[in-house]
Amino acid sequence: MKNPKQIDSMGKLPGIREIEISKLEKSPLNARKTVSEAACDEMKASILTHGLLQNLVVTEGKKGKYLVIAGARRLEALKALQAEGHLPEDFAVPCRVELEEQAYEKSLAENVVRLAMHPADQFEAFAKLIELGQTAEQVATRFGITPRLVEQRMTLARVAPELIAAYRAEELTLDALMAFAVTDDHQKQISVYESLNDWQLKRPGEIRSILTEQLVEAEDKLVKFVGMNTYLDAGGTKRTDLFGEEVYLENPELLNALVSEKLKLAEKELQAEGWGWVQVDQEHDWRVTSGCSRLEAEPVDAPEELMAELKRLEEEQLAVGEQIDATEDEEELDRLNKRNDELDGLLDDLANQIAAYAKFDPEQMKLAGCYAYISHSGTFTVERGLVKREAKKALAKAAATHLDDDQPAEQPKGMPxxxxxxxxxxxxxxxxxxxxxxxxxxxxxxxxxxxxxxxxxxxxxxxxxxxxxxxxxxxxxxxxxxxxxxxxxxxxxxxxxxxxxxxxxxxxxxxxxxxxxxxxxxxxxxxxxxxxxxxxxxxxxxxxxxxxxxxxxxxxxxHWRPTKDNFLSRVTKDHLLEVGRELIGGERGETWAAKNANEKKGDIASELQKAFSDPDRYGGTPEQIDRVKNWLPKGMAFMAAPEPKPAKAKKGKKAA
Incomplete structure (x- = not known):
C-alpha cells in the first residue's frame, strides 16, 4: 500500500514522465556532490552502448524546470553526450517525479542503500563477455575503461576458483589475488597457497616470488646476452605481469640452450685468435684470474671518438656515483641506480670495442690465454693476455716480457x-x-x-x-x-x-x-x-x-647478507677491493685485489654478491667460505659477550 503522504494535492501518485534533458538541472538537495571525470566517462560509454538503464528521480522546479535529486552522474553524462552531438537537443529521458519534502532523504537512500558489485563478480562478468566473442578493446569502449583494465580483470577471472572463493570469503586480499595471477597454473597456485602461513599471504611480493622462481625475468643478464627477439624467434614464450612491470620468460631451458650455443661460438672465435688456452663461463669466476699476470699489448690505436666516449661515460658514472651517495629520495635513488647499471653496460661494450684494437705478440699468446664471461649487464666480456703461474717462467725465458702486476689498492674511503x-x-x-x-x-x-x-x-x-x-x-x-x-x-x-x-x-x-x-x-x-x-x-x-x-x-x-642493492653498489671500488682482499686473505687476497683494480665497479660488486649469496659454491677454501659466511661491514657485528666482574666488597668501618 502506498504511503498517503506520497499523493500530491490533486490526489495522483507521482509517476514516470519523459522529460527533455534541457529541462533538467541538478538539485541542491542531491546528496551526491562530487562526480569524477572518469566516472562520467564510464557512464557516457554505458549510455551510448546500453541506453539509460535507470530513470532519474526529480522534483518540480520553477519555470518548467525539473531538479534531479537522484542521478547526478547520469545527468552529467547525458548533457555531455548532447553537447558532443550524440543526442538531439529535444532528447527526453524517463524521470520519476517526487515531492520536494522527501527529496533529500530519497537522494541519500539511492546513493547509500545500494550494494556495489563485488570485484570478483565484476571480473568474472568481463571474462564472460570475452567468451561471448567481444574483444578487450570492445569491452573497454562499451564500459568507458581502458583495455589494460579489462585484461587485468580477465586475468583475475582465470585464477583458480578456490582462490577466488577465498577472496570472496575475505581470506585473501585483492593484492594477494593479483600476485597469484602471475601464472595460469591452477595446481601451482593452490599448492603455493596451501604452503604459505597467514602472514606470508599478506605479502604479495613473496607470493609472486615463489610462483616465478622457475621463470626468468626479462631483465636477467642471460636474456640481455641472447636477446629477447632471438629467444622468441626460437619458439620461446613470455608472460607479462599485468599488475606490475615485470616480464617473465616461460622457457628457461630454451634460454639456457641459446646461451650455451652462443658461448660455444664465441669460444671458437677466441681460440682462432691463437691463445694458448681459452675458458668461457656464464658467471665470472674470480678464481680463474686471481693468480694470473697479464701480458702488455702493443699500444692501442683506437679511434679518437671511442676514447673520447670512454672518458665521457667514466666521468658521468663518477658523477652518478656521487649523486647516489648524496641523495635520500627513493625515487631519485632508483633512477640513479638504473642509470648506473646502463652506464656499466655501455662501458662494457666500449671496452670490448677498444680491446679489439690491442695487439699481442703471437709467440707470447701461445703461452697465455683469455677468459670470457657474461657480465651482470649481459655483455660478453673478454679478458685477454692472462698468464698463469706455471707459464710465467717459460714466458720470461722466451722473451723479456713485462707482466703487469698491479699495485695493491689504497685503503677505501669512508662509507656515505x-x-x-x-x-x-x-x-x-x-x-x-x-x-x-x-x-x-x-x-x-x-x-x-x-x-x-x-x-x-x-x-x-x-x-x-x-x-x-x-x-x-x-x-x-x-x-x-x-x-x-x-x-x-x-x-x-x-x-x-x-x-x-x-x-x-x-x-x-x-x-x-x-x-x-x-x-x-x-x-x-x-x-x-x-x-x-x-x-x-x-x-x-x-x-x-x-x-x-x-x-x-x-x-x-x-639475518643480513651484503647484496649490490643494500651495500656493494653503495661503496667505492676501492672499498670493494678491500672486502675481496679480506675475504680471500693473505697473498692470494692481495693478488686478487691487484688483478681486479682495473675492473669495473659493477663487475666486482657482482662477483662479490655471487660469493655472498652462495659461499659453499663460490667461497673458495673452507677458511675463506667461513669468512664469507660471517663477514659484516665494520660496526654491524655484536661484541663478544664479556664475563661479569664480581662486585667489590665494602670496607668495614674502623672501630672507634
Missing part, C-alpha cells in the same frame, strides 16, 4: 652517511630478533633502564626507550625498513593476543592476568625489542645495550 644509517637499521633488525627471543635478557635490560632512570635520574644513552614508543627508523632507505618489518614479523605472529579482544580495558587486564609467566615475558621481550634504537658499534666504551646484545649469542650475519 646514508649507507651507515641503513647498516644501522639492518643491525637493528638482528638486534630486535635477539632481544625478542631472549625474554630474560630483555627483562634485565628493561629493569636496568627503569631502575637507573628512577634512582639516578640519568638513564643509559641507548637501548630501549622506556616509554615504549616504537622505533620506525624513518630516515633509512625503504629496503632497510622492509628488512626490519620482515625480521620481526615471525616473532609478532606467535604473541598471545586473545586478551586484547576482551571488551573494556578492565576486561582486557583481567584476561591478561590469566596468561602464563612465559607468555607475559614473551610480550615484554617483543615490546622491549620494538623500542630498540639503530646504532653501529663505533668502538666506544660498551654500554648495557651492547652487553645485552652480546649475551643473546645472535650472529648478525645469520
Amino acid at each position: 652517511e646514508s649507507l651507515k644509517r641503513d647498516l644501522a637499521a639492518y643491525r637493528l633488525g638482528a638486534a630486535q630478533v635477539a632481544i625478542a627471543t631472549n625474554p630474560a635478557i630483555a627483562y634485565d635490560l628493561l629493569v636496568f633502564k627503569v631502575a637507573k632512570n628512577a634512582l639516578t635520574m640519568q638513564g643509559p644513552s641507548d637501548g630501549p626507550n622506556v616509554s615504549f614508543s616504537r622505533e620506525f627508523a624513518l630516515y633509512t632507505g625503504k629496503d632497510a625498513r622492509d628488512f626490519l618489518k620482515a625480521q620481526i614479523e615471525p616473532a609478532a605472529e606467535d604473541l598471545p593476543r586473545g586478551w586484547l579482544e576482551a571488551g573494556t580495558e578492565a576486561d582486557q587486564f583481567l584476561a591478561f592476568q590469566l596468561l602464563s609467566d612465559y607468555q607475559k615475558q614473551s610480550l615484554l621481550a617483543y615490546c622491549v625489542a620494538m623500542t630498540l634504537q639503530p646504532k653501529l658499534d663505533e668502538g666506544n666504551q660498551p654500554t648495557a645495550y651492547d652487553v645485552a646484545l652480546a649475551q643473546t649469542g645472535v650472529n648478525v650475519a645469520d
Whole structure:
C-alpha cells in the first residue's frame, strides 16, 4: 500500500514522465556532490552502448524546470553526450517525479542503500563477455575503461576458483589475488597457497616470488646476452605481469640452450685468435684470474671518438656515483641506480670495442690465454693476455716480457652517511630478533633502564626507550625498513593476543592476568625489542645495550647478507677491493685485489654478491667460505659477550 503522504494535492501518485534533458538541472538537495571525470566517462560509454538503464528521480522546479535529486552522474553524462552531438537537443529521458519534502532523504537512500558489485563478480562478468566473442578493446569502449583494465580483470577471472572463493570469503586480499595471477597454473597456485602461513599471504611480493622462481625475468643478464627477439624467434614464450612491470620468460631451458650455443661460438672465435688456452663461463669466476699476470699489448690505436666516449661515460658514472651517495629520495635513488647499471653496460661494450684494437705478440699468446664471461649487464666480456703461474717462467725465458702486476689498492674511503644509517637499521633488525627471543635478557635490560632512570635520574644513552614508543627508523632507505618489518614479523605472529579482544580495558587486564609467566615475558621481550634504537658499534666504551646484545649469542650475519642493492653498489671500488682482499686473505687476497683494480665497479660488486649469496659454491677454501659466511661491514657485528666482574666488597668501618 502506498504511503498517503506520497499523493500530491490533486490526489495522483507521482509517476514516470519523459522529460527533455534541457529541462533538467541538478538539485541542491542531491546528496551526491562530487562526480569524477572518469566516472562520467564510464557512464557516457554505458549510455551510448546500453541506453539509460535507470530513470532519474526529480522534483518540480520553477519555470518548467525539473531538479534531479537522484542521478547526478547520469545527468552529467547525458548533457555531455548532447553537447558532443550524440543526442538531439529535444532528447527526453524517463524521470520519476517526487515531492520536494522527501527529496533529500530519497537522494541519500539511492546513493547509500545500494550494494556495489563485488570485484570478483565484476571480473568474472568481463571474462564472460570475452567468451561471448567481444574483444578487450570492445569491452573497454562499451564500459568507458581502458583495455589494460579489462585484461587485468580477465586475468583475475582465470585464477583458480578456490582462490577466488577465498577472496570472496575475505581470506585473501585483492593484492594477494593479483600476485597469484602471475601464472595460469591452477595446481601451482593452490599448492603455493596451501604452503604459505597467514602472514606470508599478506605479502604479495613473496607470493609472486615463489610462483616465478622457475621463470626468468626479462631483465636477467642471460636474456640481455641472447636477446629477447632471438629467444622468441626460437619458439620461446613470455608472460607479462599485468599488475606490475615485470616480464617473465616461460622457457628457461630454451634460454639456457641459446646461451650455451652462443658461448660455444664465441669460444671458437677466441681460440682462432691463437691463445694458448681459452675458458668461457656464464658467471665470472674470480678464481680463474686471481693468480694470473697479464701480458702488455702493443699500444692501442683506437679511434679518437671511442676514447673520447670512454672518458665521457667514466666521468658521468663518477658523477652518478656521487649523486647516489648524496641523495635520500627513493625515487631519485632508483633512477640513479638504473642509470648506473646502463652506464656499466655501455662501458662494457666500449671496452670490448677498444680491446679489439690491442695487439699481442703471437709467440707470447701461445703461452697465455683469455677468459670470457657474461657480465651482470649481459655483455660478453673478454679478458685477454692472462698468464698463469706455471707459464710465467717459460714466458720470461722466451722473451723479456713485462707482466703487469698491479699495485695493491689504497685503503677505501669512508662509507656515505646514508649507507651507515641503513647498516644501522639492518643491525637493528638482528638486534630486535635477539632481544625478542631472549625474554630474560630483555627483562634485565628493561629493569636496568627503569631502575637507573628512577634512582639516578640519568638513564643509559641507548637501548630501549622506556616509554615504549616504537622505533620506525624513518630516515633509512625503504629496503632497510622492509628488512626490519620482515625480521620481526615471525616473532609478532606467535604473541598471545586473545586478551586484547576482551571488551573494556578492565576486561582486557583481567584476561591478561590469566596468561602464563612465559607468555607475559614473551610480550615484554617483543615490546622491549620494538623500542630498540639503530646504532653501529663505533668502538666506544660498551654500554648495557651492547652487553645485552652480546649475551643473546645472535650472529648478525645469520639475518643480513651484503647484496649490490643494500651495500656493494653503495661503496667505492676501492672499498670493494678491500672486502675481496679480506675475504680471500693473505697473498692470494692481495693478488686478487691487484688483478681486479682495473675492473669495473659493477663487475666486482657482482662477483662479490655471487660469493655472498652462495659461499659453499663460490667461497673458495673452507677458511675463506667461513669468512664469507660471517663477514659484516665494520660496526654491524655484536661484541663478544664479556664475563661479569664480581662486585667489590665494602670496607668495614674502623672501630672507634
